[in-house]
Each structure stands twice: as structure tokens, then as C-alpha cells.
Amino acid sequence: MKTIDVCLSPDLMxxxxxxxxxxxxxxxxxxxxxxxxxxxxxxxxxxxxxxxxACKSMKTKGYITSGERDGKKVVGFDKGNSPFEYTGEDIRGKKIAFTTTNGTQAIEKATGARKIIIGSFLNLSSVAKYLLFGQNSVLIICAGWKGKVNLEDTLFAGAIMEKLKNHVEADCDAPLAAQHLYNLAKNDMVKFLSNSSHVKRLNRLNIEKDIAYCLTPDKYQIVPTLVQGVLVA
Amino acid sequence: MKTIDVCLSPDLMxxxxxxxxxxxxxxxxxxxxxxxxxxxxxxxxxxxxxxxxACKSMKTKGYITSGERDGKKVVGFDKGNSPFEYTGEDIRGKKIAFTTTNGTQAIEKATGARKIIIGSFLNLSSVAKYLLFGQNSVLIICAGWKGKVNLEDTLFAGAIMEKLKNHVEADCDAPLAAQHLYNLAKNDMVKFLSNSSHVKRLNRLNIEKDIAYCLTPDKYQIVPTLVQGVLVA
Structure with missing residues (x-):
């Protein structure tokens, strides 16, 4: 049986x-x-x-530059870290150079993996299916917050565990902990996360709408995959 | 208000x-x-x-040597890592030199803290009282398993959070996650942990009795404290 593990922080990679x-x-x-x-x-x-x-310099090569540090858009970048900045016609067919406080660092730490894909609640079932039909064992890397464990990424790991539970074996306790937390939270994740540290941090930036959107499952059926350092659909 | 944080693995210290x-x-x-x-x-x-x-060498200085690696007693040591080896008259008034796979490493990583104390379910309420009446903010270090997060140490952190929830503020998400898991588990921790990786590992060593004992709350009213590198009651 394939196995699954969850790395709750990039600093445990x-x-x-x-x-x-x-x-x-x-x-x-x-x-x-x-x-x-x-x-x-x-x-x-x-x-x-x-x-x-390095990200910023890609502008001269025709890329859209996207970036965030500490939750805020970086001065001089075209776009920040709100998903609603990525819904318009202006990005169609374009290349993006992307850097964030935690997410892009986590991708870097995954270097050497057989395959690297991008997960979110927005493509939850598609990711689960991809893992189910793939041959490989699975590791979910939670980006966390500057190395610390966060709840929202852990809940995603738990959601994947819950979907794959009859087909994969947990390597360790982290997948079990994540699964328990997801089952507690799943009926109202926005409420469950209302006391979480990052949601509090984001609420100070007035982005409740972003949070509700990011917790919406299965809005899209795509699985972005890293191919030679570049993500493609 | 004092704050509390939980370090889920010594590798995040x-x-x-x-x-x-x-x-x-x-x-x-x-x-x-x-x-x-x-x-x-x-x-x-x-x-x-x-x-x-270094631990082994203390035998020549009159210490009882206690040690475990990968859950098993170390050859040449006086005692292993079962609590039932520490209930007899033979240890009264003695000094022990102690090394384990995870626990003693976690103590070393706490070096530099204002105070370092030892927690377990056996002295849960005494530890909670000590933290409540102390002036300092709190960090709970879970020893985990070779750097990986485990459920049983996380549950203890959650039990402390639950006891102190009206008196301390969580610094981050790990204390909240631990508290949720403890509240799920508290009515039957042995059952809750029956699928955990370390309990499975220990069950192979036939120590169900140890596990039930280690999950018994408030058997003792002592708080071991580290003073100049040595634990005293």
C-alpha cells in the first residue's frame, strides 16, 4: 500500500x-x-x-511579477497575494514570476521529489484523484508561517488524508493529527479558523473575502505541476 | 497576559x-x-x-544509569525506559544518569530558558498550577519521535492549554491545534492513541501496561526542575 506523510513545517523537511x-x-x-x-x-x-x-528581475524578461512579504504586496511588483488579482483577462497566456513569505520557500524545499504539485482547497478533489491514481507515496508539505505550524495548511493535509484513507497508510502521527483536525473543522472551516493566528493576521489586512474564497473546495479541476523549476497546468 | 506556545518537534526549537x-x-x-x-x-x-x-560513564561515579534507544533498554545500563523500573526502593536517595532517544535531547534544546521543568500526564495538574502561578510566559516542547511530531506529546500540550485557557494567550496555531486534539481524545486517550505510530511501535515491545500508566493524569504532585543541568524535585 502507498503511504502518506505530512510535513507540518518546511523547517522539518x-x-x-x-x-x-x-x-x-x-x-x-x-x-x-x-x-x-x-x-x-x-x-x-x-x-x-x-x-x-531574483523574482523582481524577471519583469525585464516580460514576466508579470507577483510577490508578498508578511502578507503584504511588495512595492514595485505587478501583483500581490490575493487570489482575486488572478481572475482577470490580463493574465491569460502570460508567465508569472512569484515569490511569497512561505509558499515559494516550501516549493524550494521539495527539490528532489519524484513529482511536485500544488494543492489548495480550490483543487482539493483533483489533487486527491491525482494522488490516488499515481504510483508514488505521498508527502504533503505545509508551508506554515515562517517555519511555525499553522492550522489552515494542516486542515488541507487532513482533507487529503480523509479522501485517501482507504487507499493509503499513514507513515507517522502528523497525518492522523491533521485528519482529526479536518474532521472537527470541515462543517465550518471559516469559523474553525477564526481564532487561528494567520487568519487574525489577515483580518487586520481586511481580507475576509480572500479567506472565504481560499477555503472553498473544488472550484477548479486542475493540478499545477512543477516541470524543471516551472509550474504548468 | 502571559502567552503560551507549543513547539511540536525539537527540530523546530x-x-x-x-x-x-x-x-x-x-x-x-x-x-x-x-x-x-x-x-x-x-x-x-x-x-x-x-x-x-557520557551517560554510561556516570556509572563509575556511583550513578544509576538509565537509557533507551529506539524504545529499547541499552545494553550495560542499569535501567531502561519503563516507568515501572522507577517505583522500587532501590532508587530512593540515588542519583540517576538518564539518556533517551528523544526526551533528553529535547531537554538539551531548551538550554537558555528562564526555567525548565518536566511534564507528563502523571503530574499534569501540578505542572498547570506551576505555570499558572509563575510569572513567565510558557513554551511546551514536545519531544516527538526523531524530530517528527507525535500525538501523545501534542495531547499533553493540549491538556495544559485546556487548563490554562482563561489565563494565557496562544502565541500561534500549534497550541490551538493541540487543544482541539486533546478535547477530542480526553475521554479515552488510550483508544485515541491506539493508531498512533509510537503506540504501534511500543505495542510491538509488549508494553500496553506502560502506555496506560503514562496516560494516567495526576498520579503525583511534583514538578521536576532543571537546576544547573540537574533535575531535582
């Missing part, structure tokens, strides 16, 4: 051997939710950068 | 500033449960060692 695994990178609020939205709206590719300046 | 905090080290199965049991049975002191050979 040294504990996991990814070379035979499909790795799902998740940063619900908001990097991977933005990425999935962008592909659903016809973007050609997204190149993730952990380094801010 | 670099994220936490402990100098103004009381740090609670917890390794429910079984290091800190053994330590609390030993003090309740009259041991004079316990010196934790992360290094196996």
Missing part, C-alpha cells in the same frame, strides 16, 4: 526522503490558492522564486 | 526564543513519565544526557 514521493505543496492563505486560481484563469506558467530580487 | 519563558519538556512515552515516577519514588536527582557514552 530534512526529516523526509522525497525522492520516491509525489510532494504536494500547500499554502492555503494564500500562495497556492493564488497559483491554482491563476492557472484556472489561463496563465501560461508560474515560476516560483524564494528570493525577492 | 530554532524558531522559539526561550530566554524569558518557562519551558516544559514532555516525552509522554516514556522519558518524562519515568522521570516524574522516579522523583515520586524518592530519587535524589536525575542528570539528563543526550550522549549515550
Amino acid at each position: 530534512h526529516l523526509y526522503d522525497v525522492q520516491d514521493r509525489t510532494v504536494v505543496v500547500v499554502d492555503i492563505l494564500r500562495a497556492t490558492s493564488c497559483m491554482v486560481t491563476a492557472f484556472a484563469n489561463g496563465v501560461d506558467s508560474i515560476t516560483p522564486f524564494s528570493n525577492l530580487e | 530554532h524558531l522559539y526564543d526561550v530566554q524569558d519563558r518557562t519551558v516544559v519538556v514532555v516525552d509522554i512515552l516514556r522519558a518524562t513519565s519515568c522521570m516524574v515516577t522516579a522523583f515520586a519514588n524518592g530519587v535524589d536527582s536525575i542528570t539528563p544526557f543526550s550522549n549515550l557514552e
